[in-house]
Amino acid sequence: MEAADLLAELDSAMLELESHPQDAALLNRVFRAIHTVKGSGATAGFTEMAAFAHHVEELFDEARMGRLTITSVMIDLTLQAKDLIGQMLDSAGPATLVPACREVVESLAKFLPHKVPTPRDGKSGPGAAAQSRQRHNVYFKPHAQVFFSGTDPVSLVDELRALGKATVTARIDGIPPLANLNPKHCYLAWEVALVSAQPASKIKEVFLFVEDESEIRIERDLTPVAGPTEVDGPLTAFLNIAAQSLQAADGFLSRLRGATEHDGACCKNYLRILKTFQAAANRQGQPEPAALLGEGIRLLEGTIAGNVTMSDQTRGNLAEGHRKLTALIQSLRKDDGRDDEISPLSAPSPIAASQPLPAAEAAPQADAPRARATIRVDQEKLDRLMRSAGELLVARNAFPLLAKRLTLEHGLSGMGKEVKDAGDHISHIAEDLQAAVLSIRMTPIRTVFQRFPRLVRDICRVQAKEAELLLEGEDTELDKTVIEQIADPLVHLVRNAVDHGIELPEARAQAGKPRAGKVTLKAYNKATNVIIEIHDDGGGMDPARLKRKALEKGLITSEAAAAMDDRAALELIFLPGLTTAAKVTDISGRGVGMDVVRSNIRQIHGTTKLESKLGCGSKITITLPASLMVSKGILVEANREEYVFPMESVVQTVRLPRSQIRRHEQSYFTTFRNEVFPVLRLADHFAVNRRTVEIAWPEEVPMAIVETNRGRIAVAVDRFLGHVEVIVKPMGSDFAGIAAFLGATIMGDGRVALVINPAGFV
Amino acid sequence: MSKTIMIVDDSPTMRQMVSFTLIDAGYSVVEAQDGAEALTKSGAQSVDLFLTDLNMPNLDGMQLTRGLRAMPRYEFTPIVLLTTESQKERKMEGKAAGATGWIVKPFQTEQLLAVVKKVCP
Numbered sequence: 001m002e003a004a005d006l007l008a009e010l011d012s013a014m015l016e017l018e019s020h021p022q023d024a025a026l027l028n029r030v031f032r033a034i035h036t037v038k039g040s041g042a043t044a045g046f047t048e049m050a051a052f053a054h055h056v057e058e059l060f061d062e063a064r065m066g067r068l069t070i071t072s073v074m075i076d077l078t079l080q081a082k083d084l085i086g087q088m089l090d091s092a093g094p095a096t097l098v099p100a101c102r103e104v105v106e107s108l109a110k111f112l113p114h115k116v117p118t119p120r121d122g123k124s125g126p127g128a129a130a131q132s133r134q135r136h137n138v139y140f141k142p143h144a145q146v147f148f149s150g151t152d153p154v155s156l157v158d159e160l161r162a163l164g165k166a167t168v169t170a171r172i173d174g175i176p177p178l179a180n181l182n183p184k185h186c187y188l189a190w191e192v193a194l195v196s197a198q199p200a201s202k203i204k205e206v207f208l209f210v211e212d213e214s215e216i217r218i219e220r221d222l223t224p225v226a227g228p229t230e231v232d233g234p235l236t237a238f239l240n241i242a243a244q245s246l247q248a249a250d251g252f253l254s255r256l257r258g259a260t261e262h263d264g265a266c267c268k269n270y271l272r273i274l275k276t277f278q279a280a281a282n283r284q285g286q287p288e289p290a291a292l293l294g295e296g297i298r299l300l301e302g303t304i305a306g307n308v309t310m311s312d313q314t315r316g317n318l319a320e321g322h323r324k325l326t327a328l329i330q331s332l333r334k335d336d337g338r339d340d341e342i343s344p345l346s347a348p349s350p351i352a353a354s355q356p357l358p359a360a361e362a363a364p365q366a367d368a369p370r371a372r373a374t375i376r377v378d379q380e381k382l383d384r385l386m387r388s389a390g391e392l393l394v395a396r397n398a399f400p401l402l403a404k405r406l407t408l409e410h411g412l413s414g415m416g417k418e419v420k421d422a423g424d425h426i427s428h429i430a431e432d433l434q435a436a437v438l439s440i441r442m443t444p445i446r447t448v449f450q451r452f453p454r455l456v457r458d459i460c461r462v463q464a465k466e467a468e469l470l471l472e473g474e475d476t477e478l479d480k481t482v483i484e485q486i487a488d489p490l491v492h493l494v495r496n497a498v499d500h501g502i503e504l505p506e507a508r509a510q511a512g513k514p515r516a517g518k519v520t521l522k523a524y525n526k527a528t529n530v531i532i533e534i535h536d537d538g539g540g541m542d543p544a545r546l547k548r549k550a551l552e553k554g555l556i557t558s559e560a561a562a563a564m565d566d567r568a569a570l571e572l573i574f575l576p577g578l579t580t581a582a583k584v585t586d587i588s589g590r591g592v593g594m595d596v597v598r599s600n601i602r603q604i605h606g607t608t609k610l611e612s613k614l615g616c617g618s619k620i621t622i623t624l625p626a627s628l629m630v631s632k633g634i635l636v637e638a639n640r641e642e643y644v645f646p647m648e649s650v651v652q653t654v655r656l657p658r659s660q661i662r663r664h665e666q667s668y669f670t671t672f673r674n675e676v677f678p679v680l681r682l683a684d685h686f687a688v689n690r691r692t693v694e695i696a697w698p699e700e701v702p703m704a705i706v707e708t709n710r711g712r713i714a715v716a717v718d719r720f721l722g723h724v725e726v727i728v729k730p731m732g733s734d735f736a737g738i739a740a741f742l743g744a745t746i747m748g749d750g751r752v753a754l755v756i757n758p759a760g761f762v
Numbered sequence: 763m764s765k766t767i768m769i770v771d772d773s774p775t776m777r778q779m780v781s782f783t784l785i786d787a788g789y790s791v792v793e794a795q796d797g798a799e800a801l802t803k804s805g806a807q808s809v810d811l812f813l814t815d816l817n818m819p820n821l822d823g824m825q826l827t828r829g830l831r832a833m834p835r836y837e838f839t840p841i842v843l844l845t846t847e848s849q850k851e852r853k854m855e856g857k858a859a860g861a862t863g864w865i866v867k868p869f870q871t872e873q874l875l876a877v878v879k880k881v882c883p
Contacts, residue, residue, distance in 0.1 A: 148831060150840035150862035155883045184837075209863035209881070212854070 141189035164196025399423025466516035473523035501538030543569035638682035649758035797821025831860035
């Protein structure tokens with residue numbers, strides 16, 4: 001995490017440096033960033049990365065001493081190095097990056113003529129090492145009791161691998177039948193074919209501590225070391241850079257395709273990638289890609305200089321160049337025989353080694369594909385997929401409409417049916433697609449819950465309280481974005497539950513409760529929602545005290561206080577600036593809390609409900625949509641405008657006779673199944689500049705019972721238009737402050753309807 | 763999580779030197795002045811590597827090694843002996859007691875780090 005920040009800092013400093021290459025303060029900033037990356041990398045055990053970063057650091061050390069002027073080539077190299085560092089930190093197998101790193105180190109070394117790049121484990125400077133490269137066949141069979149000397153034989157094999165290019169084969173013929181197998185004994189042996197510039201003595205040194213009791217044979221293999229297909233050559237390094245650049249270019253191209261205005265940042269980054277790529281092509285003596293790249297660079301520079309939206313033609317040319325380049329690189333890859341290269345077999349994992357079951361035979365081979373079974377995907381790409389899948393769902397709404405028109409307006413009922421069937425089919429596929437895409441983003445809430453036991457324990461310790469935390473439904477899944485945003489509010493609520501809720505053990509004992517309090521955190525699915533409950537059996541909240549506090553702080557008037565029932569008084573806790581904690585602790589009580597919690601939850605379209613009983617405890621119920629993207633809704637019409645209510649907020653739709661609606665002063669009420677609901681007329685509520693000239697109620701009033709922050713209300717509409725699938729598009733930033741709407745959605749026929757935010761519209 | 767290394771030596775200078783080097787290299791270090799203290803402290807927390815002197819009061823390096831190997835928790839944990847003697851017999855004795863390797867005193871910090879990295883990668 002820290003590394004990501006540092007790399008981002010490095011990135012921005014480098015881009016600034018591009019325009020002010022002499023700026024001493026900037027140079028220092030870059031130097032510090034790289035230095036810290038290196039330092040913390042080494043500390044965290046990323047030694048390869050640290051060694052690599054060291055070379056870059058050296059360059060900037062020279063520069064800030066004034067012995068070197070930074071050129072754009074160096075900046076490109078540094079940015080390239082930065083990207084590699086990022087990948088080294090991300091990827092499970094940094095070994096594949098070694099060639100690319102070496103390439104960068106070599107290029108950097110050119111700028112540091114008086115410094116000889118320090119060869120590390122014979123890895124850098126393949127040119128020098130190539131002459132003396134030798135092949136050794138190493139056989140290593142550790143003593144059966146090797147584990148009891150604290151030695152991990154696999155780490156010795158890893159040391160060998162670090163000496164050069166190694167092909168490791170595990171010998172498993174020594175493994176006895178399961179019945180005779182002692183899991184604490186080592187039955188494995190390894191054969192390592194090692195191509196290395198290191199002398200045999202270095203290889204022998206690896207086994208220094210185990211040579212007496214292990215079987216070790218090191219034999220020189222005189223078959224000549226083959227050329228570039230055997231050893232990673234500069235061409236491979238170039239191809240790696242090419243592949244990365246092409247991938248990046250691909251992303252930029254598709255971003256530009258969607259751009260409606262000049263996207264300067266994107267063009268500049270794109271340009272940077274192309275330049276790096278071109279520099280690599282030139283170094284490698286590849287005129288063809290270099291020429292193609294030059295064309296792309298010219299186009300981009302033109303666009304950036306002109307500060308204009310990229311024309312379709314320019315974009316077409318760029319895309320064409322990109323296609324040619326991709327094909328060219330593809331053919332180079334084939335020539336290099338690298339098309340289907342797989343990384344060398346990894347050594348068996350320590351587990352496989354210490355518990356060598358017969359099945360372990362397949363283990364070394366199985367390791368590699370398993371590592372590739374998951375891929376990291378840019379969240380942006382995933383979001384794009386989500387949006388497309390969502391739009392497909394909405395677009396399919398056009399089919400029933402078309403079918404209807406064919407039947408009714410054109411009298412082609414047969415055709416209408418066919419269109420409808422085709423639409424249904426697409427519907428099913430679209431739903432599958434949506435479900436699949438959604439599932440990618442779903443994460444169990446466990447990731448958030450698991451931090452709470454510690455939190456509760458810590459608070460208890462500080463406050464000399466006793467409390468146990470019960471977690472339920474940790475496997476309940478929520479959209480990743482929701483998970484990320486619910487964490488902080490939950491921390492706050494759990495903290496509150498212990499800090500304010502649970503009483504001291506003595507007080508609990510006096511009240512006849514068990515000394516240890518109980519906090520329950522529970523998550524479960526309900527319809528399309530996920531409900532999270534935080535329940536404590538503590539002291540509960542006192543509505544009267546809340547009222548008093550709010551009055552003292554001038555947050556409410558005394559009339560308002562007098563009119564408030566207990567439930568409304570409890571709601572006061574959500575007002576900014578209100579705290580009831582007797583003293584401010586470092587844990588809570590500063591009064592910035594519940595209001596932030598509620599607004600954070602509202603941001604992810606959730607609602608918060610509070611119940612509390614004095615002396616018995618409090619319960620907070622958070623209702624969240626399981627996913628943010630596509631939702632079902634109910635389309636309604638009011639005052640000739642269309643609105644969508646999110647399905648999860650609508651408890652029920654009913655038609656009530658006019659007689660059942662009663663008026664009390666300015667407000668309307670209705671009774672439905674023995675419950676009283678305030679009635680809100682949507683047409684009036686959103687009527688702009690049109691103070692209602694008392695529109696008459698129709699004979700029968702269609703109403704949606706809707707869950708809001710203030711409890712359930714009945715919303716009277718003019719008409720229900722049916723169920724719809726919507727993707728809610730957030731409103732532009734100019735309208736972001738309007739709490740009444742979640743956003744807008746495009747209907748199947750292209751019209752736009754506003755989506756009501758039930759949590760914010762009353 | 764950085765690895766925890768315990769340095770066991772009756773010489774405070776030696777402990778200090780080793781600690782300093784290791785902390786600088788990013789490890790967490792626990793110190794003990796003899797084998798007895800090492801056994802007590804190793805029970806209280808989890809140690810990833812032991813570096814121990816051989817000649818110490820109360821409980822010497824060999825006895826400590828045997829003691830640690832007898833604890834299920836440290837059955838397979840690397841133990842490196844710091845020895846002034848380079849004789850083969852002494853090393854073999856150490857190996858027989860369950861030591862992983864050795865460093866011959868006096869040593870350079872690079873040597874120390876190389877061995878630490880080797881046995882505790």
